[in-house]
Amino acid sequence: MNRIFTLAVILGSFAFAKAQKSAAAMDSTVLRSIYNQNLTSSKSYQWLDHLSNNIGGRLSGSPQAQLAVEYTLEELKKVADTAYLQPVMVPKWTRGIPEVAYFKDAEGNNTKVNVCALGGSIATPANGIWAEVIEVDGLEDLKSLGRSKIEGKFVFYNRPMESTKIQTFESYGGCVDQRYSGAQAAAEYGAVGTIVRSMNLRMDDFPHTGAMSYGDLPMDQYIPSTAISTNDAEKLHQALQEDKNLKFYLFQDSENHGDVQSYNVIAEIKGSQFPDEVIVVGGHLDSWDLGDGSHDDGAGVVQSMQVLQTMKATNYRPKRTIRVVLFMNEENGLRGANAYAAAVATQDQKHILALESDAGGFTPRGFGFDTSPLQMQQILSWKGLFKPYLIHYFEMGGSGADVGPLKDTGAVLAGLRPDSQRYFDYHHASNDTFDAVNKRELELGAATMTSLIYLFDNYGLSKKLKK
The missing domain is CATH 3.40.630.10 (Zn peptidases)
Known part of the structure; x- marks a missing residue:
């Protein structure tokens, strides 16, 4: 009886394996x-x-x-x-007419930079905004700087995407908070606007837009937020090393409807x-x-x-x-x-x-x-x-x-x-x-x-x- 049972199990297993193999062959063909x-x-x-x-x-x-x-x-x-x-x-x-941005370096030269309004951002005043810039590595830096060093300035978020990560979406996730929440955080310290390094692993002249949010800020505290290309983010960073008091000009025409x-x-x-x-x-x-x-x-x-x-x-x-x-x-x-x-x-x-x-x-x-x-x-x-x-x-x-x-x-x-x-x-x-x-x-x-x-x-x- 045990031999018969064992033989039945073996034959059943063989038939099951054969059926699996046949199904796999059919799936492969499909x-x-x-x-x-x-x-x-x-x-x-x-x-x-x-x-x-x-x-x-x-x-x-x-x-x-x-x-x-x-x-x-x-x-x-x-x-x-x-x-x-x-x-x-x-x-x-809507984005409106094209954005304009440049900064004046220590020698008095204007350097035009490539920017684009972030999706959901308000416009600047009709004459634009002309203000000094404070560079930060992320939202967490704002608290340590405090209102006295931020008020009346552009906050420049310059943390790049992590180049060592093979899964590039992880790199994106590691810095996209600057784009999405940067304006809300900076406005709470009296900033006049934000400049955000584009979410891009390549060095080029293309600014990258994307969604941003003002969270629960009252509308009268909204500030304009713009993205700057990776090449121009590096130029602005170098210029700030030479002149901490340089001024940045931004005009954008975006509107929420x-x-x-x-x-x-x-x-x-x-x-x-x-x-x-x-x-x-x-x-x-x-x-x-x-x-x-x-x-x-x-x-x-x-x-x-x-x-x-x-x-x-x-x-x-x-x-x-x-x-x-x-x-x-x-x-x-x-x-x-x-x-x-x-x-x-x-x-x-x-x-x-x-x-x-x-x-x-x-x-x-x-x-x-x-x-x-x-x-x-x-x-x-x-x-x-x-x-x-x-x-x-x-x-x-x-x-x-x-x-x-x-x-x-x-x-x-x-x-x-x-x-x-x-x-x-x-x-x-x-x-x-x-x-x-x-x-x-x-x-x-x-x-x-x-x-x-x-x-x-x-x-x-x-x-x-x-x-």
Whole structure:
């Protein structure tokens, strides 16, 4: 009896192993077809060309943002079962006429510098501001300096991104507080404005914008905040070593206009077996007004759209509902993401995966996941399927800002992780343009996203989690 039982176990194990091997072979074949289709017949680069070169920068509340809504909606109708708009109110901010800035050195020479207003900043007075400068390494320096050394001056935040970190988003996270909260902190000590070193690992002449906030300051205490290019930050730093009393001039014309109507763009292919189980993939449709937002986040938008186009082109009918969400207002408010999550909370649907692409259109390296260790075991079992495509990064931690509000749904949150070494050369700057995106890299990213979605669609969540 024991021999019979042992033989049954062996035969059962053999059959299970054979079935696993067969499933892996089938999955490998499907992934190969996904990559082949993306590298030969993708529409992602064509869509990005239109978004970037025919529409341009898509700042929330702008006419360009509305044109992008209309364009992507019409294109998604061609590849989805349904496509529609989700209304959302978004803040509207405009830059106005170009900024002007320069400083006078110890010898009386004026040195013009490249600056751009930070998103949400107020304007300077019509004649600009002419004041001395106090340089700091971060917000923590303000307290030690005190009001007497700051009042009436520009605060110059000059802490650079940490160049030794391989994960460049960690470098960004280490100094972005200067940009976001710098004006609020400096205003509390009587500063007349802030100058913030651009969030950029490269030395160049491009100032990088981005969101800033006045927190709970009363409006009469708001001060203008501007970003300065890395090259010019170094020039200003050197000039301050020679003359602590040099003066800096800034003019900017930016304005906050309150909230206006905009939309998330949503499209889906209905699941054939489990239509109430939803896989979301998306990027943010808005961008900053400098450049045309090709990497941030035009790339993520068209890669997400491409998921549906690939399924249609390969005649793949998903088991679960695959939904593309093009979120509005990630850059300066996250209104679209919060509106989508609020709507989900009222629906009788189960989100099992929410995947975001918002790290540029560079060569894909893998994914970051926000999930449980048990679910991560299943995800890691798929890693070998991506090896032929040089995709190796499958790590816990990190997904994306727009899918973050879906955490309470129980979905696995994931973010595409492209090679990030060049990302901050373009992030929020005027050189984030279509010519900076490589067609093949963009297509590889879309294929990688589609492949992960196929696996979640085919297998669902780990059975261990369902017990």
